[in-house]
Amino acid sequence: MKQHEADHILMSVPAKPEYVGVIRLTVSGIANRAGFTYDDIEDMKIAVAEACTNVVNHAYEESGMMNVSYLLYENRMEIIVADSGQSFDVAKVKDHLGPVDASRPVGDLKEGGLGLFLISTLMDKVEINDESGIVLVMTKFLHGDEVEQDVSEIQQTQPEQ
Template identity: 85%
Template sequence: MKQHEADHIQMSVPAKPEYVGVVRLTVSGIANRAGFSYDDIEDMKIAVAEACTNVVTHAYEDSGTMNISYFLYDNRLEIVVADKGQSFDVTEVRGHLGPLDVSRPVADLKEGGLGLFLISTLMDKVELSNESGIVLVMTKFLHGDEVEQDVDGFSETQPEQ
């Protein structure tokens, strides 16, 4: 039985500050199309900007490329930001991913650690691999059923007529 595949959008941009906004706009468009709330979209825009800023600041001495992949599933959006200009196979990289340990003191985190801490608070799941460059996978789940639960709660307290 074949697992449901995601829509995959991939982009490579120069690791320069002026392209971070392009990546932010892209995640905003994809997340909006998928039906995410305004607040979730804003969280994703900040998280992806932090991830890209880390690449711009730390990944290259001269110039390089950021590879950003968006995997849109029925219930979530996974955003992958990778540096070192290497194209990558996410299924292969997944074997090397580990959860970001935010229980450690912020000072113990890698370069850009405060950014990683912020990303982990904005996203539902964050995984990191530092084999052959940094690969950061950020996941935001689509919480569409919360609205229905809230609506049911409000319908019970209708005013008397």
């Protein structure tokens, strides 16, 4: 797989509480297949559930749809939650992303801000586009091999006693 190519899985579900669990299960299945650790998968499930719950609670006065995209790269997974029922061009949305600033006081964050704060602590990178509706891009990197290599390097560099 080339560096810039990704497997793209797209779900479009009604913005209703009963579908949040379906999205959590999907995240779990895809992340497990990609080789993420149990802890990383749990973090992703909480983050995506929080993002979807924000859509369910705040995006629509009546009913609507939410789109969830999973982009699977060699070294990471990006989960995109959008509250617009219309399909969207991932590349175009990514051109207009900005960071979620988790260091700002919780009171300064937008409605659902505590959820964004939680999401930003669970994921490696979180970006938002709020030009027309909300598009939240959450990234989790595959750390498995890197961690093992770092551990062995630390063990080798420690002085003998």
